[in-house]
Amino acid sequence: MAAHLPTTEKGRATRLRILEAAARLISERGAGAVSLEDIEREAEVGRSQLYHYFYDRDDLVRTVIDVTTDAVLGAQDGLLDDLDSFAAIDRWFDALVALQDERGAIGGCPIGSLVGQLAERDEPTRTALAAGFARWEQPLIDGLARMRDRGELKPEVSVQVLADVTMAAIQGGLLLTQVRRDPQQLRHSLDGARTVLAAAAVV
Amino acid sequence: MAAHLPTTEKGRATRLRILEAAARLISERGAGAVSLEDIEREAEVGRSQLYHYFYDRDDLVRTVIDVTTDAVLGAQDGLLDDLDSFAAIDRWFDALVALQDERGAIGGCPIGSLVGQLAERDEPTRTALAAGFARWEQPLIDGLARMRDRGELKPEVSVQVLADVTMAAIQGGLLLTQVRRDPQQLRHSLDGARTVLAAAAVV
Incomplete structure (x- = not known):
């Protein structure tokens, strides 16, 4: 079939x-x-x-991961397009925190929440989750690369590593926000990512 | 009963x-x-x-959260006792990454993995998860407070916020480590937390 x-x-x-x-x-x-x-x-x-x-059931679950990713990216519509300035990154971070305020810090990250229950299921499912995070991260990698090419970030920095640190801050911040019902957890985590990004800037 | x-x-x-x-x-x-x-x-x-x-079943699930926390803290035995120097924090971070290397980046955080499936179940279950994270975080809060009291961290810093950022970096780093099967995700995330902690140091 x-x-x-x-x-x-x-x-x-x-x-x-x-x-x-x-x-x-x-x-x-x-x-x-x-x-x-x-x-x-x-x-x-x-x-x-x-x-x-x-x-089969696994195909359906993996497609659910894809449409969940679509929904997460859709909720950030317009914010991910030009992440090539600290002002744009700050707007994005502010919007992520505002969304948690609106939601009463309930639910966590729709993709992140699936990781604990699905990542060890089988390789194609893990790969589908990894693909979701990669799609989310790519606009940030692209934006940071443009900042570096324009001489706004130090030439030796890895934009991939900076983006990875930022994605980890989003996921960890959302997880603690959910567990503690406190959007300030995400705020502080993103402020931390902002400190790391600022340390990579040419001053 | x-x-x-x-x-x-x-x-x-x-x-x-x-x-x-x-x-x-x-x-x-x-x-x-x-x-x-x-x-x-x-x-x-x-x-x-x-x-x-x-x-009942819920009581059993909440007790599972408690014993999972015991196991996570047990795996960090000796590392959490004196987190009151950058050297001790670095040893702790190194051990967390080494553990992921050993495990082939499989499984993620045993407590964090439960959040996505249990945090919205009921308030007592969410509270049990929050209590687990609080137990884990407390030694770091205590250690950072001692560093501040000795004048090694700026007097105006919030050790609670610094500890929250660090816990978020651990959780986000472990989640990406699991999804990408790459312990370097945790390494980079913890390096980011280290940058944030260093920015709070008196130089």
Whole structure:
């Protein structure tokens, strides 16, 4: 049985409904507690429809990771496009903290939350998670590279390492924000990343 | 039905067997996918034994968080006692990275991995996770406070904030280490925390 991409509007809607149902159930109960039967019931589709669009349960879970990444990047829409100045990075950091304020520090990072339950499942699932983080990080790597090329960052700095440190600060800050119900945890973590970035600047 | 602490050697062994079985299954399958039946089968105990030591499933899960914290702190045995110098902090950071090297960057943080699946379950469970992180962080807060009191850190710095940034760097670094199977992710994240700590030092 092969997975198909939908060719009709109705097909696209059905596939999306399955993915949204799966993402919702996995977020609520954890991936291990969600069966195909649960997803079929939630999405109001039959097994044959599900297998038309997804090769198997693992294929569905990995596609959920992809659409979760789409949603996370969508929530940062416009902020990731030009991360090539400290002003733009500050706006991005402020927006990430503001989002946690709005959400009452509930839920953590939608992608990060999947790591603990899915990263050790199998290699393709781990790779899907890694691909999600890579997509998120790339605009920052690109922006920092432009800053370095313009002589605003020291020529010897690794923009990859600076971006990795920043992504770790976002994930760690969001995790502590969730556990402590305190958006200041993310604020302080991002202030720390900002100190590291500033140390790489040409002054 | 009330939960009892074991009074005999045999009782202590039974309670520990239940907790270890529950921790193992939750780590392997995710908390949502583990039933009391699964834990009874894995620990080779009956329902009445389980209810003798644990009030209910939630009580058992929260106790698993506590023993997971014990294990994480135990793995850092001796390193957390005197975190009141940059040399001691560097030794601690080096040991955390060495542990990930040994483990092939597999598994992430045993406590952090539980956050995504348990933090939104109920308030007592979130509080148990927060208590785990607080126990882990306290030796660092104490050590940094001693450094400040000796005049090695600037008097105006918040040792709580410095410790929060460090804990976030550990969590974010471990998450990216796991997803990317690369202990250098933790190394870079901890180097970033080290830059933040150094910026608070009296020079």
